[in-house]
Amino acid sequence: MATVAASETTALFAALRSGADALCRLAEEGRLSEEGARALADEVASAFGLDGDVVRAELCSRTLGDARMPALPPRLAVETVVRLLAALAPVRGASLWASGGDCLSAAGRTSAEARSLATAALAGRAGHGDVMTAPVRSWGRTAAVLVLEAPPSAHPLCRDLAAEAAGSVALALEREALLDRNRQRERSLVEASERRLARLAFDIHDGPIQIVAALGLELRLLGDDGSDAPGRDRALRGLHERLAALEAELRELTQTLEPTSIARRPLDASLAGQAEAFGRQHGITVAVETAGDLEGLTPSQRIALVRVVHEALTNARDHGGATDVRVAVRGDRRGVTARVTDNGGGFDVATALAAAARKGRLGLVGMSERVRLLGGRLEVESRPGGPTTIEAYLERWSPPAAAAASTAASAGRPVPVTA
Ligand SMILES: Nc1ncnc2c1ncn2[C@@H]1O[C@H](COP(=O)(O)OP(=O)(O)OP(=O)(O)O)[C@@H](O)[C@H]1O
Ligand SMILES: [Mg+2]
Known part of the structure; x- marks a missing residue:
């Protein structure tokens, strides 16, 4: 120039x-x-x-x-x-x-x-x-x-x-x-939600719909029944019991499927509720053991951990034929670890993952993806004959504003208040 x-x-x-x-x-x-x-x-x-x-x-x-x-x-x-x-x-x-x-x-x-x-x-x-x-x-x-x-x-x-x-x-x-x-993640998340919806349909079909069908049948029998008053009372009491069971079943479903309820409850309460319901429904012993500090986890972290444990329980029942599952959750200053161990038949992890990818199965992939999206890691340990252990680790996370507030507060300086 x-x-x-x-x-x-x-x-x-x-x-x-x-x-x-x-x-x-x-x-x-x-x-x-x-x-x-x-x-x-x-x-x-x-x-x-x-x-x-x-x-x-x-x-x-x-x-x-x-x-x-x-x-x-x-x-x-x-x-x-x-x-x-x-x-x-x-x-x-x-x-x-x-x-x-x-x-x-x-x-x-x-x-x-x-x-x-x-x-x-x-x-x-x-x-x-x-x-x-x-x-x-x-x-x-x-x-x-x-x-x-x-x-x-x-x-x-x-x-x-x-x-x-x-x-x-x-x-x-x-x-x-x-x-x-991002496109790949989105695809696997969409697929995972579709599978969850399909699972919800199965859960509703196998649970509440069966109870409603039985209730309908009993009501019809009651209408046709020429029996005396005490007999009708007995039948009505039976109907009440079934209705109560239906309500409990629906509550369980919403508890495991509606994320907001998990997001609001402490992690140990959600896990205990889930384990109790799962164990009762499927005749499996599910023991939950929590230790250390589980406070201060974000709603997304709690939802991810409850979902991971739920999928691990489902797999233990469906594939491992487990009769006993232990859920151990431990929190410390750095993060929280949730470990699910089942006494089922176990599996060869590499082969099963390859087969799952071919068949479009998303349980293990979805667990790992959930945890990875939150910056954590998931490990699967198993072999034919069992046992199987799924371990999810999530680091503690506090929003930048909270972190800045605690640093400034500990330094004795005024903390800016933001909306
Ligand atoms: N606890 C377990 N015990 C025995 N086998 C298991 C266990 N967990 C997973 N597997 C094996 O790993 C495979 C993949 O599991 P994954 O949860 O990804 O898919 P799925 O359960 O088959 O299908 P989906 O979860 O999508 O409904 C299973 O098909 C099974 O062979
Ligand atoms: Mg599965």
């Missing part, structure tokens, strides 16, 4: 700014073409009588640095970066290669040897004179490599552009990986 007279500098910068703005808009609309970008840069260069290569490189750099670039959908961002390089850097062609050797994007006249050059660069070997490579570093590792095909004389101009471009590509790849992970 040194060849521009001072009076023209402002006009030149304005032209470059509006050029970068136009290129970003075209990129957002998916209409950015190499010819268009080059024509725009050449127009600016000839209007100011400047060297084309320098103006193109400047326009490329400004467009790569525009605040709208990181907001493009990741794939479009990657394509735009490669296209901008091919159009505006002094190169014949530009391409981007993933660490596995796949071409993520290519533009301009890329040579047949681009792939082997990229592979060599990924393996840490240098390219030859007509090629420049730039690693794309993401989360501490080389995730991809940019290959710019240009004569050695153009390398100094290319180097800064390649570094800027590699930064933009790294951001786009990281965003894509995060979006991908």
Whole structure:
């Protein structure tokens, strides 16, 4: 830019700014073409009588640095970066290669040897004179490599552009990986809730619906019954008992299925209620032992632990044929551990997980996902013959405001009160 007279500098910068703005808009609309970008840069260069290569490189750099670039959908961002390089850097062609050797994007006249050059660069070997490579570093590792095909004389101009471009590509790849992970999590959570709903339907079918059917039958018999008053009294008492059983059954269902009730109760009370109901319903001994400090857990943590224990109990009954299950929960200053051990037949964990993934089973996966979403970990220990132990660990967590309040309070300073 040194060849521009001072009076023209402002006009030149304005032209470059509006050029970068136009290129970003075209990129957002998916209409950015190499010819268009080059024509725009050449127009600016000839209007100011400047060297084309320098103006193109400047326009490329400004467009790569525009605040709208990181907001493009990741794939479009990657394509735009490669296209901008091919159009505006002094190169014949530009391409981007993933660490596995796949071409993520290519533009301009890329040579047949681009792939082997990229592979060599990924393996840490240098390219030859007509090629420049730039690693794309993401989360501490080389995730991809940019290959710019240009004569050695153009390398100094290319180097800064390649570094800027590699930064933009790294951001786009990281965003894509995060979006991908979110999509997977969402999918497994949706599937897990669908299975839970299906399970709710089975629970309602096998429990309350059976009781209601029996009640209907008894009422009909009572209507047809020509027996005396004491006989009818006895029958009515029976009906009352069944109604009470129905109410209890429905309460149990809501207790295990409605998260708000778990969220409101202390963890030990929820676990004890669940164990008692489960044991009574299925004729299994379920012992709950709690120790240490279980106060101060968040509602999400309590819900996750109750759900994990419930799934472990269900699996112990359905798959292990267990008759005795121990639930041990211990809390300390750092976190809380819930361990469920059953005396059932056990299983080979790796094989069962692979089979469960094939069949779309979500019990163990759902448990682990719940705990992982809260930053904890889940371990499954079992072998054919048993026993089986499921252990969930969640770290204590306090909201930043509470943490700041306790730090400030212990330092004797005033605590800001926020709504
Ligand atoms: N406590 C256990 N005892 C014996 N086998 C178990 C136990 N827990 C899990 N398994 C085995 O692991 C497999 C996967 O369990 P998971 O809970 O993921 O799925 P599922 O119970 O089969 O189906 P879902 O929970 O989705 O209804 C089970 O099918 C079973 O073979
Ligand atoms: Mg299961």
